[in-house]
Amino acid sequence: MRKRCLEVVYRLAKKNKDVVFVGSDLGVGALDELKKELPGQWLMEGISEQHIVGMAAGMAMSGKIVYFNTIATFMTRRCFEQNIVDLGMSKAKVRLLGSGGGLVYAPLGPTHLAFDDIAIMRAIPNMTIVAPADAEEMERAMLASELWDGPIYVRVAKGGDPVVSKTEHGFALGKAILHKQAGDVLLVTTGIMLNRALDAAKLLEAEGISCGILHVHTVKPFDAEALVAVARDAKAVVSLEEHTVLGGLGSAVAETLLEAGLERAPHFKRLGVPDCFPDEYGSQNSLLEKYGLNAAQIAASAKALLSRSEVKC
């Protein structure tokens, strides 16, 4: 997904001379073709995130569209004030491409685990937050980013996630995609959780439980209208995120559903990382499993939630 993300930056830069790429201290060869062909639009500026975000804002105030790539934790946590003041307050056209969003860097420990990035960025007015499901959706999001106003945080997952997004669904920043019409259960996803949700839906349907999926690639601005439209027919809604359950997708879903005041409000559960620092290494998959986010676990949680609803009835 990161490879595709940077490929699109290259294509945008070739097309638009105002597109500038900035890396911090990326791996050797990062966007070498851009460096060779358009050296004036390529910068590698060192391990100085506070400076880079400010610099990117200054460039954006002079008409540039800046794509800044580094590890997600460093560009959200280290330079939070720059993100607020220099990007949010200024509505600067800076695109923060956060590598390793979620639990990707499991072996590296909590300093590198971006399990709070969405909550952090969501608190910033004018900030758009996008978490694509796969390389194809990343491409669509990146192409849309060129003309979008204000700053964008793009959560970049590792490479090789299965491609499950579909061209025919189209893509517009801020518009959630209904992958499957809601049934008794509605799974709400962002990022790579879409592929887990599709597998979980198959398991549920094998047991005769109808399951819809709403994929929220843009967590902010949140597509409340789309959620309310499908959630009103569901008995159980489960949000899935590779992120703390505080302040991310689950919070946005909860806030929206409660404020919607639905006549028959569905039961609701947030699946994600509880309020803790992940205390194991291992792999992205092993951590996802620890927090109940593999397909079987998701299906089981949905069933349990649904049974509460049936007891109530």
Place this chain on the structure above:
Amino acid sequence: MEIDYAKEGKEARQTIIEMVIAAQRGHVGSAFSLIEILLVLYKGGILKVDPKNPHWPERDRMILSKGHGCLALYPILCDLGFFPREELMLYCRPKGILGGHPEHLKVPGVEASTGALGHGLSIGIGMALAARMNGHKHRVFVILGDGECDEGSIWEGALHASKHALDSLTVLVDYNRQQSYSDVSEVLPLEPFAEKWRAFGFSVDEVDMDHPDRLHALLLKPVAGRPRVVICHTVKGKGVSFIERNLQWHHKAKLTELEIENIFNELEI
């Protein structure tokens, strides 16, 4: 351009006090410290700006990184015609555009929103780099406070300005040697200050701001191949005897009748 700095300085200080009386807010000492620096830039003809066209792409940029000094900037921008005079007396009012820290999406002539310290240098570097990419020749000026140089991001920026040999960039440090709590030398010593900037690859000048024309002369001489810093030796609260070097006036904004009378007596032209 011949400027009567003494007269202009007193007028700006009078306006600032009128604004503070109305709003009962503001950093008087910090603003009084840097008035002469701003007069040199804006009224001395150093900055190429057009108040009628504040977004002219090839204008020079001036970023007041020590945003809490904005009381000094507002009257000067107003004098040049960036916004109407009525705005000055709406300072810190709900519907006014002039806040306790300047916001560039609100105030014509303000290039960046500052107030959180340690941001302006990096923004200025971005503007200077963008200008180079666009083939523009304009200059970028960034005013830092000395206390602001406690921030690590300033020194990140200094490394980068030097890496890119940004000779269109001029950093002006308002070096009054005092910050909110106490003397800079007590809170976090900066000396040897000029040597630090030199070590970071800057061309370094120092100027006594009792003689603003010396800063003016310095800024007319270009520096090639590297960024420059001018360490401006200033006095916090300059212009009124009992405000000068008096740390109470970093935040003090509720003035007694007697203080007001004494201030205007000293600022009489």
